[in-house]
Amino acid sequence: MKRIEIRDLHKSFKDFENKTICVCGWARTIRDSKNIAFIELNDGAFKSIQIVVEREKIENYDEIIKQMVGSSFKIDGKLILTPNAQQPFEINANTVEILGECSADYPLQKKRHTIEFLRTIPTIRARGNLFNAVFRIRSVSAFAIHKFFNERNFVYVHTPIITANDCEGAGEMFQVTTLDLDRIATSGKVDYDKDFFKKKVSLTVSGQLHEETITHAFGKTYTFGPTFRAENSNTTRHAAEFWMMEPEMCFCDINELMDNEEEMIKYVISYVMQECKDELEFLNKFIDNGLIDRLNNIISNDFVRLDYSEAITILEKVKDRFEFPVKWGIDLQSEHERYITEEVFKKPVFLKNYPKDIKAFYMRQNDDGKTVAAVDLLVPGIGELIGGSQREERLDKLISRMNELGLNIDDYSWYLDTRRYGTNIHSGYGLGFERLVMYLTGISNIRDVEIFPRTVGSIQG
Numbered sequence: 304m305k306r307i308e309i310r311d312l313h314k315s316f317k318d319f320e321n322k323t324i325c326v327c328g329w330a331r332t333i334r335d336s337k338n339i340a341f342i343e344l345n346d347g348a349f350k351s352i353q354i355v356v357e358r359e360k361i362e363n364y365d366e367i368i369k370q371m372v373g374s375s376f377k378i379d380g381k382l383i384l385t386p387n388a389q390q391p392f393e394i395n396a397n398t399v400e401i402l403g404e405c406s407a408d409y410p411l412q413k414k415r416h417t418i419e420f421l422r423t424i425p426t427i428r429a430r431g432n433l434f435n436a437v438f439r440i441r442s443v444s445a446f447a448i449h450k451f452f453n454e455r456n457f458v459y460v461h462t463p464i465i466t467a468n469d470c471e472g473a474g475e476m477f478q479v480t481t482l483d484l485d486r487i488a489t490s491g492k493v494d495y496d497k498d499f500f501k502k503k504v505s506l507t508v509s510g511q512l513h514e515e516t517i518t519h520a521f522g523k524t525y526t527f528g529p530t531f532r533a534e535n536s537n538t539t540r541h542a543a544e545f546w547m548m549e550p551e552m553c554f555c556d557i558n559e560l561m562d563n564e565e566e567m568i569k570y571v572i573s574y575v576m577q578e579c580k581d582e583l584e585f586l587n588k589f590i591d592n593g594l595i596d597r598l599n600n601i602i603s604n605d606f607v608r609l610d611y612s613e614a615i616t617i618l619e620k621v622k623d624r625f626e627f628p629v630k631w632g633i634d635l636q637s638e639h640e641r642y643i644t645e646e647v648f649k650k651p652v653f654l655k656n657y658p659k660d661i662k663a664f665y666m667r668q669n670d671d672g673k674t675v676a677a678v679d680l681l682v683p684g685i686g687e688l689i690g691g692s693q694r695e696e697r698l699d700k701l702i703s704r705m706n707e708l709g710l711n712i713d714d715y716s717w718y719l720d721t722r723r724y725g726t727n728i729h730s731g732y733g734l735g736f737e738r739l740v741m742y743l744t745g746i747s748n749i750r751d752v753e754i755f756p757r758t759v760g761s762i763q764g
């Protein structure tokens with residue numbers, strides 16, 4: 304008999320009333336009361352189903368009730384509607400096959416664990432409700448992003464992971480080499496001619512520069528893939544390996560850029576709320592009681608659009624409450640960003656027109672000579688969710704800024720072609736995907752939205 308998946312069964316169980324069906328899964332609980340036993344069976348769907356096992360019908364009854372939580376089963380049985388019970392239906396087993404026994408040291412024998420303990424067992428934790436909900440929402444929100452851009456004529460491009468350029472200029476790159484480091488240590492010198500690419504290369508911190516070249520072929524593109532930063536920030540919001548989603552649009556200024564960001568965020572939230580109701584209700588109950596209200600609130604209100612300089616004026620009024628000093632020109636600290644978005648406005652805030660000295664070389668220089676058309680989206684609970692800008696489309700201005708920053712123009716010649724061949728006002732942004740998942744789930748540590756998190760000083764598997 305063909306197996307039915309439990310997620311599908313929850314949607315269409317009424318069609319199967321009194322029919323015999325086949326399900327497979329792992330036992331979440333096994334309860335025995337002598338002549339009747341109940342298996343709570345889960346196959347990866349958020350909601351499990353109840354299997355009723357009757358001693359008089361099932362030959363291997365005694366063997367089944369000896370099994371540990373975590374064992375896998377194949378069950379043929381009749382679907383019975385149970386409108387007065389907690390679950391709307393159950394399966395009365397005809398046969399129960401034990402597929403794989405589970406050894407007694409399976410960590411989820413106990414029902415409740417702390418999130419910190421679960422973090423130590425990345426290979427197992429997704430088998431429980433919490434991480435099932437989180438990683439399903441991660442998947443559904445990735446899909447919603449693709450759907451959003453696909454519906455708007457964007458072309459999805461795959462930019463390279465290995466690169467010879469530092470897009471953000473922050474020097475936080477992981478070097479990639481086939482040179483033997485131990486040999487170099489003895490010889491005392493590095494010969495890049497002997498390295499795989501015959502030059503120094505790294506893992507990318509952002510696909511933006513490569514992407515911009517292709518955006519000039521299609522007009523609208525996005526890239527969505529892994530990025531890497533050797534940033535020595537041991538915080539709840541920084542990972543060494545994380546996913547970034549980067550749209551880039553020609554003939555688009557900073558205001559249209561913000562419109563796209565706001566529309567995209569609202570679209571993804573609405574889609575997840577529609578597709579992951581059970582998961583969100585669970586997270587709202589056990590992780591963050593304000594989650595669903597907050598998400599509803601974001602969908603139905605406009606985001607704030609504020610200049611960096613105005614934000615500094617707001618912050619200066621209460622500067623004594625911050626650990627880090629506030630004055631025009633500083634790179635905002637997380638405490639500053641959170642004050643603006645969590646306490647002053649209590650909703651997402653676009654902060655724009657930052658001092659040029661704290662932003663990357665490619666951002667469009669404003670007429671004041673001091674600021675660039677950068678825009679970060681700050682959200683309550685997270686801080687910076689998106690970083691983006693209108694790009695400097697004027698070749699001479701771009702080159703002079705690159706010279707000021709000491710960049711080697713020849714290394715970027717391929718990038719500068721975009722400005723030589725039909726330059727135009729264009730803009731783009733990068734969304735930190737893990738931070739979006741944190742925002743959507745109420746999870747407060749980035750280590751709990753990646754299956755195998757990689758953070759400074761820590762890697763498992």
Ligand code: 4AD
Nearest residue numbers: 509511541542545549688689690691731732733735
């Ligand atoms: O602000 P960032 O550095 O912007 C860029 O890299 C641009 N090139 C993007 C673009 O315009 N196409 O990074 C973008 C976002 C941040 O807003 C943040 O959400 C996330 O990436 N991010 C991180 N997420 C997790 N761990 C880290 N170490 C991160 N660093 C940045």
Ligand code: MG
Nearest residue numbers: 679687689690
């Ligand atoms: Mg940034």
